[in-house]
Amino acid sequence: MQWQPIGKPASIRAAANLRDYTATCRAFDWTAARAALSGLPDGGLNIAHEAVDRHAEGARADHVALRWVDRTDTVTELTYAELAERTNRFAALLRELGIHRGDRVYTLLGRVPDLYVVVLGALKAGCVVSPLFSAFGPEPVRQRLVLGGASLLVTSPALYRRKVRDIRHQVPTLRHVLLSGATGEGDAPALEPMLTASSPAPSLVSTAPDDAALLHFTSGTTGTPKGALHVHEAVLAHHVTAAYALDLRADDVFWCTADPGWVTGTSYGIVAPLTHGATLVSDEGDFEAHRWYRVLDRQGVTVWYTAPTALRMLMRHGDGLAEGYDLSALRFIASVGEPLNPEAVVWGQATLGLPVHDNWWQTETGAIMIGNFAAEEIRPGSMGRPVPGVEVCLLRRGAEGRALVTGGRVHPVTAAGEEGELAIRPGWPSMFRAYWNDPERYASAFADGWYLSGDVARRDADGYYWFVGRADDMIKSAGHLVGPFEVESVLLAHPAVAEAGVIGKPDPVAGELVKAFVSLRPGHAATEELRLELLAFGRRALGAVAPKEIEFDPDLPHTRSGKVMRRLLKARELGLPEGDLSTLEATR
Amino acid sequence: MTAEPFTPDRARDAVRTALLGIVPDAELDDVRPDENLRQALELDSMDFLAFVRRLADATGKEIDEDDYPRLETLDSCVGFLTTGN
Numbered sequence: 138m139q140w141q142p143i144g145k146p147a148s149i150r151a152a153a154n155l156r157d158y159t160a161t162c163r164a165f166d167w168t169a170a171r172a173a174l175s176g177l178p179d180g181g182l183n184i185a186h187e188a189v190d191r192h193a194e195g196a197r198a199d200h201v202a203l204r205w206v207d208r209t210d211t212v213t214e215l216t217y218a219e220l221a222e223r224t225n226r227f228a229a230l231l232r233e234l235g236i237h238r239g240d241r242v243y244t245l246l247g248r249v250p251d252l253y254v255v256v257l258g259a260l261k262a263g264c265v266v267s268p269l270f271s272a273f274g275p276e277p278v279r280q281r282l283v284l285g286g287a288s289l290l291v292t293s294p295a296l297y298r299r300k301v302r303d304i305r306h307q308v309p310t311l312r313h314v315l316l317s318g319a320t321g322e323g324d325a326p327a328l329e330p331m332l333t334a335s336s337p338a339p340s341l342v343s344t345a346p347d348d349a350a351l352l353h354f355t356s357g358t359t360g361t362p363k364g365a366l367h368v369h370e371a372v373l374a375h376h377v378t379a380a381y382a383l384d385l386r387a388d389d390v391f392w393c394t395a396d397p398g399w400v401t402g403t404s405y406g407i408v409a410p411l412t413h414g415a416t417l418v419s420d421e422g423d424f425e426a427h428r429w430y431r432v433l434d435r436q437g438v439t440v441w442y443t444a445p446t447a448l449r450m451l452m453r454h455g456d457g458l459a460e461g462y463d464l465s466a467l468r469f470i471a472s473v474g475e476p477l478n479p480e481a482v483v484w485g486q487a488t489l490g491l492p493v494h495d496n497w498w499q500t501e502t503g504a505i506m507i508g509n510f511a512a513e514e515i516r517p518g519s520m521g522r523p524v525p526g527v528e529v530c531l532l533r534r535g536a537e538g539r540a541l542v543t544g545g546r547v548h549p550v551t552a553a554g555e556e557g558e559l560a561i562r563p564g565w566p567s568m569f570r571a572y573w574n575d576p577e578r579y580a581s582a583f584a585d586g587w588y589l590s591g592d593v594a595r596r597d598a599d600g601y602y603w604f605v606g607r608a609d610d611m612i613k614s615a616g617h618l619v620g621p622f623e624v625e626s627v628l629l630a631h632p633a634v635a636e637a638g639v640i641g642k643p644d645p646v647a648g649e650l651v652k653a654f655v656s657l658r659p660g661h662a663a664t665e666e667l668r669l670e671l672l673a674f675g676r677r678a679l680g681a682v683a684p685k686e687i688e689f690d691p692d693l694p695h696t697r698s699g700k701v702m703r704r705l706l707k708a709r710e711l712g713l714p715e716g717d718l719s720t721l722e723a724t725r
Numbered sequence: 726m727t728a729e730p731f732t733p734d735r736a737r738d739a740v741r742t743a744l745l746g747i748v749p750d751a752e753l754d755d756v757r758p759d760e761n762l763r764q765a766l767e768l769d770s771m772d773f774l775a776f777v778r779r780l781a782d783a784t785g786k787e788i789d790e791d792d793y794p795r796l797e798t799l800d801s802c803v804g805f806l807t808t809g810n
């Protein structure tokens with residue numbers, strides 16, 4: 138079916154932050170854009186200063202920075218001045234505990250006020266912040282704490298008992314674990330009394346624009362997870378892209394539904410709205426359709442940044458559900474996580490009165506790279522066009538599916554509609570600057586002056602980009618990028634499992650679901666009992682990234698080098714002819 | 726489909742079986758009857774949808790999206806299944 142482009146009324150075009158896309162792209166310059174930030178007196182730059190202190194010291198001191206809705210719908214607010222004071226206290230506490238500039242401070246928290254205090258306070262102290270996904274099982278948590286050399290972790294009492302207590306002794310660098318709230322446990326003291334006792338005096342450390350700030354782990358197709366390292370200068374990209382791709386302004390009430398353990402939850406769930414001086418809404422509760430409409434309504438959300446899986450779950454309810462709520466404050470909706478199907482874009486227009494603006498970026502890019510804009514036509518199903526200041530290109534692919542490099546050169550695709558690997562020209566401020574302790578993998582992410590994203594797309598004659606699929610075996614499930622290797626490694630630790638191959642099985646709601654095919658060691662029978670045992674085994678170790686389905690397969694296909702061929706497993710799952718793998722991606 | 730209302734015992738069994746299909750090693754005896762199931766068992770949104778599907782298949786009861794808030798705890802699930810359509 139051919140989807141009609143969605144145009145924008147003149148009134149909306151005239152009010153948008155980005156009114157003339159073409160002219161802005163031509164004139165845009167990242168150095169000039171720095172004028173939107175305050176910077177530090179000595180020429181330094183610190184994310185927490187841009188997000189909190191500069192507002193707390195000025196006219197927005199008493200403006201609400203954080204509006205937190207707890208599970209029982211009780212609302213707690215923190216103004217910019219209050220947030221500045223609490224983050225000062227946390228930065229001072231870190232110093233008292235002997236945590237220094239450059240040390241890694243981790244969070245394993247849901248959406249609670251301490252999350253914002255810890256992340257921003259640690260940035261004030263010059264520490265590198267690494268937020269973890271609270272639905273991870275103990276194994277991904279342990280691995281990421283070890284890989285990044287965590288010095289201090291802040292988590293909740295429940296998460297501590299479930300995921301940290303039994304593994305903390307396996308992280309030799311971890312000196313302190315603090316528990317959010319007023320109640321500690323053994324050698325994990327409570328954060329709240331420590332904050333109360335520490336100094337509220339201004340405590341910002343001067344950091345340089347290229348000092349390390351954020352460490353986001355992302356899984357790979359092989360090997361251990363990679364820690365993508367971002368610097369304080371990334372805040373410029375957070376600020377600019379929020380203005381252009383989310384149409385965000387200082388008087389907005391902004392709700393980003395992403396989990397704080399993923400990059401979206403930091404770049405846009407914490408930093409970007411605060412740099413604009415807006416009010417950030419944070420909801421502790423889980424997804425539930427009535428609950429989400431209630432948050433939009435009662436909190437008067439004006440700009441909403443969510444994910445395709447959530448939108449598709451809302452779509453499962455009758456359209457009448459939205460009618461019971463007052464969504465009149467809402468003026469802009471955006472989505473990220475996996476490609477947004479055209480039906481969801483159009484559903485937004487029909488049901489909420491606003492189309493959904495899909496955009497594209499990833500952990501390594503740190504900020505939105507391609508998006509649909511407030512004043513521009515939406516082509517349903519397209520991720521949009523590059524954000525001003527971002528140069529994107531498509532590269533012809535080689536036999537392995539990734540960009541073809543011959544004699545050190547890549548080969549851009551120029552014809553409209555032709556597929557290629559999405560690549561970005563380095564130079565945007567939120568580009569990752571390293572994979573933690575892994576210079577080789579970092580170097581291999583670039584070729585001939587381009588960052589290679591691993592996503593395949595095509596570009597139409599008007600410059601709109603359309604997602605085609607992954608160039609590798611990574612799985613996009615419910616907004617999370619799941620690495621098959623990490624899942625396979627855990628399954629292989631079970632005594633019954635000889636080999637495992639993990640794929641993304643297409644799913645109408647989540648995009649893809651993690652599915653594992655396993656072959657068994659001699660002496661183990663493929664029983665239902667064993668299948669359930671493996672499901673439980675995977676969940677215990679991996680949490681939310683565990684396989685949702687496990688199938689026994691005594692004949693796992695192999696490459697010549699003996700590795701399990703995930704692409705062939707996927708072809709079998711989709712019922713495609715196994716000889717024709719080229720059609721695989723067209724099914725997405 | 727109109728099903729006979731369940732007895733509380735049958736309803737509880739159906740809920741437990743559906744949950745064990747998602748979290749096979751769940752220690753359901755440790756879950757309080759009024760505890761939020763998603764939090765207690767760490768069910769994500771996809772797990773919850775799978776739970777609803779299993780419950781609907783096993784009981785023959787139509788479960789509409791608007792019924793989801795009634796499936797938050799063991800007790801509320803039992804209440805929902807024993808009320809009839």
